[in-house]
Amino acid sequence: MISARRVPFLSQLATTHNSDEHLVHPEDSDQHPQSGEPHKKFTNYRFDPQEFKRQVKVMVEYVRRHPKFVEERRRLRRLRKSPEEL
Structure with a gap:
């Protein structure tokens, strides 16, 4: 199993790449629980399913392709092979 600490989370990936904001449409504007102001985090969004699949x-x-992910997979593969070689 690959440690989540070593590989970026999908939520982090969303902020690392440019995305087409015009393809995401807010449906309603919910409010922040403490401040009562509208907040992006609490808004429901509508988007094109094909575009969602493409972005995933x-x-x-x-x-x-992330170097840390590749490195960890290689390390795990080597660990699996080593008991067989003994």
Whole structure:
């Protein structure tokens, strides 16, 4: 199992790449529980399902190609092979 600490979270990936903001449409504007002001975090969004799938694929490829992810997979593969070699 790959440690989550070593690989970026998907929520972090959303902020690391440019995305097309015009493809995301807020449906309603919920309010922050303490301040009562509208807040992006508490808003429901509508978006194109095909675009969502495309962006998930882009994020998956980003993680798969990330040097830390590749390094950890290699390390785990070596660990699995070493008992067999004995």
